Amino acid sequence: MIENIDLSLIDWSRAQFALTAVYHWLFVPLTLGLSFLLAIMESIYVKTGDEKWKRITRFWMTLFGINFAIGVATGIILEFEFGTNWSNYSWFVGDIFGAPLAIEGILAFFLESTFVAVMFFGWNKVSKKFHLLSTWLVAVGANLSALWILVANAWMQNPVGMAFNPETARNEMISFWAVLFNQVAVAKFLHTISSGFLLASMFVLGISAWFLIRRREQFMARRSILVASIFGLLASLMVAYTGDDSARTIAKTQPVKFASMEALYQGKTNAGLVAVGFLKDADRKLGEHNEKDFSFRIEIPSLMSVLTGGSAGSYVPGLRDNLYGNDSLGIMSVNDKQVRGREARRMLLSYQNARKSGDGGRADSLKNILVTKDYQENYFRYFGYSSIDRPEEVLPDISVSFYSFHLMVILGFLFIMIFAIAIYMLFKDILEKNRWFLWVLLFSIPLPYIASELGWVLAEMGRQPWIIQDLMTIPMGVSRIASGSVLTTFILFAILFTGLLISEVSIMVKQIKTGPKH
């Protein structure tokens, strides 16, 4: 069933999806957060009737519009790339994955796109209250969009609520609520939207700081900083809380990813949490690759054991436990999973052959075994391992996982500090006297973008080689097209997206420099 697939096809298909996702994610978080900031600012305008707040809202709305358009442009490609580049995956999971995407379109996209038109063009056409409602609905719509696509992504990280149907050779949904309330989905959604709120707050804070540095639009800048720093502090605390929750969820659902992001090879009790660390190649090997050691680290003793198991004595499984098994902890080895996955594939082939040869009796009896709960949970659950040759193939890149995670966390704590200091200085009325801090705010604008992209690097590269955890590897899911075609479209997209990004940044900078018009 697994034919020889051109490796360059897989690489270019991955590269194209990664390119689109990285570009798309440069714009989405700002939409998620800025939409709420607009809604808050406009609410103050409607409540107070102060025209200055309307002017502030409209300035940020102009920037929102520029960012929104390019977010939409890069988003449409992502939806269709599941089909164009990952068609086998799309069939294997379409019964589950398609539903959230369709709901996203029906419930969220229309809400967002309908009321965005009222938001931009309705100032003089609809009542103040209806306009405000439209702005809030844009924010709700944008964040609802995020919910459904994250539900779909969470299912790939932790497939739940489905059963494999041998007749159609695909996974089928058996519980919508299990898919929606997948623990990974809940953690991912809250973490992602709050990171968007944080990013947008830093964006508003940084640009407002620039106005203060230039001693222009000071009223608007101060008011914007007031709203953004409070919203940003709350968001950054929520990011930290939900990030912790996400990490615990990963420890349970994707233990290999968890051990990779901590670079924990050998499991242990009293495991410390590395706050800062640098990796180097060790002499020991795990498969073909050298293990990593720390050349430097600052560690908080026992904290990882406490966070994951509740006490310092809790054992945190390492990569070796997950690869080679640990009987005392009930961790199955990859070899055992390979045996089960291959058995599931063999049974499926036997069933398909029986059907093809018209042996209905045998096909029925095989099907009766295949659909039992026991077979689904103990064999099909490891279906993807049938295309794994060596246990070490299930390892992601340890350095990428470790650094993306730790850098993201360090930045997360930095953001809490920045927002807290901004609020303190604002209320003490010393913000404008401390010009160095205004520069810090300005140069902090790119940092949440970096942190946010790192989060996705960890989420996606940290779960290699799976396209669906334990069920399907990347090569199994790719569309069988000529790699030259994908290479060509990769280049086209790279040129187009880069060109549009340059244009977007240039327009945005010009609009900021021009300042509010109304």
Added chain:
Amino acid sequence: MTVMISHMFLQHYWWIIVSILAGLLVFLMFVQGGQSLIFSLPGNEIQKTLIVNSLGRKWEFTFTTLVTFGGAFFASFPLFYATSFGGAYWVWIAILFSFILQAVAYEFRSKPVNIFGQKTFDIFLFINGALGPFLIGTAVATFFTGAMFSLDSMNSVHWETPYYGLEALFNIRNLTLGLAVLFLSRINGLLYIINSVGEEDLISTARKKILLNSVLFLVFFLFFVVSLLVSKGFAADPATGAVTEEKFKYLYNFIRMPLVLVIFLTGVVGVLYGIAVSIFGKSDKGIWFTGAGSIFAVFSLFLVAGFNGTPFYPSVYDMQSSLTIYNASSSLFTLKAMMYVSFIIPFVIAYIWYAWQSVNNTKITEEEMKSEGHVY
């Protein structure tokens, strides 16, 4: 048995939903049709700005409908999504590429320091306006003329030409539907501009352009419809699912589903009436007739493509790999869960209508654009 009937009911239900979305998409491509006129219709820069701004306030509806159309296909008929998108790669990529260009063009075109200049973004709008409807029409024509693919035991698609979908352009019937959709979009675009813009010279020029576009639309549309009715089609055996060729299949589909025929004819009459009142009656309401007509006609063509035991995505390479609404659909559970979600659609349409009305309650003029401040 009850389960089978319910699943079959839901497969039909979801094909109807997909068909409605297809109809709405073709109507909403008046935005693309209008964009394709961006260089030939306006007499001066102000008129061009008026056209762009009147279309620009609606582009997201078309865009969102396209995305929802794709999402609904993925959710309800995932095997089609996997097969067509994963195989006819180049056609879909070209369509998507043109829509990326559109999404940024409105917002960026008139902004200072946009790097590439207004002309470039206007060309982007033109490319999307001309290519979008044409390629979507051409791709949908393969629902009737077939595509070159086969499916293996895991239902993985293997595309059997090296052109990955571009071969659809070598078929005259596909091309005529593509061109018919393009000229229909242009007619709808002209009628929308007549309806929403308050500038007499522009409206008068737009009226003059309806006739030629209508003649071209009718030539291509009639060619496609006649060839559809007299050509061989594909039929799936209801008991075994085996697919065979059948003479006059689509003509029989119309005869066996008279309601669909009535919807189709109503649609065609609606389009013609909308055109007529706009050319001869000087009405600005023509868009509502051609719009509704477009929805009806496309809706009925989709029903003819998928109902009455017809594979909606036939494979001319391996006929038994052809997709029907039965073998390509999601499971009973998923279709049922999605059906509950679909009940919200009337509510969605209601608020879209309300928002549309509240923003379109005055004609777009230079003064109106200035007063709103957000000018494309």
